[in-house]
Amino acid sequence: MTTRHTHAIHVQGLKKSFKELRVLRGVDLTVARGGIFALLGSNGAGKTTVVKILATLLKADAGTARVNGFDVATQAPDVRASISLTGQFAAVDEILSGRENLVLIARLRHLGNPGKIADDLLARFSLTDAGGRKVATYSGGMRRRLDLAMSLIGDPAVVFLDEPTTGLDPQARVEVWHAVKELAGRGTTVLLTTQYLDEAEQLADRIAILHQGRIIVEGTLAELKRLLPPAEVEYVEKQPTLEDVFLTLVGPKT
Ligand SMILES: Nc1ncnc2c1ncn2[C@@H]1O[C@H](COP(=O)(O)OP(=O)(O)O)[C@@H](O)[C@H]1O
Numbered sequence: 001m002t003t004r005h006t007h008a009i010h011v012q013g014l015k016k017s018f019k020e021l022r023v024l025r026g027v028d029l030t031v032a033r034g035g036i037f038a039l040l041g042s043n044g045a046g047k048t049t050v051v052k053i054l055a056t057l058l059k060a061d062a063g064t065a066r067v068n069g070f071d072v073a074t075q076a077p078d079v080r081a082s083i084s085l086t087g088q089f090a091a092v093d094e095i096l097s098g099r100e101n102l103v104l105i106a107r108l109r110h111l112g113n114p115g116k117i118a119d120d121l122l123a124r125f126s127l128t129d130a131g132g133r134k135v136a137t138y139s140g141g142m143r144r145r146l147d148l149a150m151s152l153i154g155d156p157a158v159v160f161l162d163e164p165t166t167g168l169d170p171q172a173r174v175e176v177w178h179a180v181k182e183l184a185g186r187g188t189t190v191l192l193t194t195q196y197l198d199e200a201e202q203l204a205d206r207i208a209i210l211h212q213g214r215i216i217v218e219g220t221l222a223e224l225k226r227l228l229p230p231a232e233v234e235y236v237e238k239q240p241t242l243e244d245v246f247l248t249l250v251g252p253k254t
């Protein structure tokens, strides 16, 4: 089935509460195909809740969500066949080598020539030299890169990366940023959640800010910056940073 004409993600009026806690209060979001889309929000804003609903792991209370043209509530198997989900904790097997992890997933998905798939992905994510080593010996950044490589097996239309660099040291974060760019470079749509402004600034083609249960702003980095007038400084005109925009819209940390 071709669903090329549809958006990668289309969400309308999405609501979700946990008992009294109204986490999502009417989320509207449209993500076009291709590129990296960042869902930016503070800790506890509801980013993971959105991703879980889109990945069919959690049911919304109200609203609709379509992924790759399929409704998450009524076409869950089609949605699952269209996506991969990578969370904060790498889902790799420590005992196996990086290459064996990749081969295993390719086999589980009944793909032809799992060895070639594994070798191609190791090369794409700069893991060829480490490919034969047990994952237990990998650094945090290498594990996360292997996790990203695994998320591409089977060529999903939409890849969800939920806080891909949380808990990593600065050097590993930069490695993972390169890997995310590589991942998105071949037409895959990436929805990335992050609480880091610099991460959204570095990676995203478009950014949506989730705050108090709603998307309060969405656009390119340049569009978001235009929401604020340039700060007048005596000798130079300083452009607002994403941090200025975010803090103006969301307010200081309470
Ligand atoms: N299963 C759950 N039961 C109760 N509360 C939850 C559950 N999942 C998330 N929450 C709460 O919902 C809010 C949003 O959580 P989450 O979507 O994980 O935020 P984020 O990913 O943006 O940090 C938080 O206050 C969190 O504690």
Ligand SMILES: [Mg+2]
Pocket (backbone or CB within 6 Å): 047, 048, 049, 162, 163
């Ligand atoms: Mg989260």
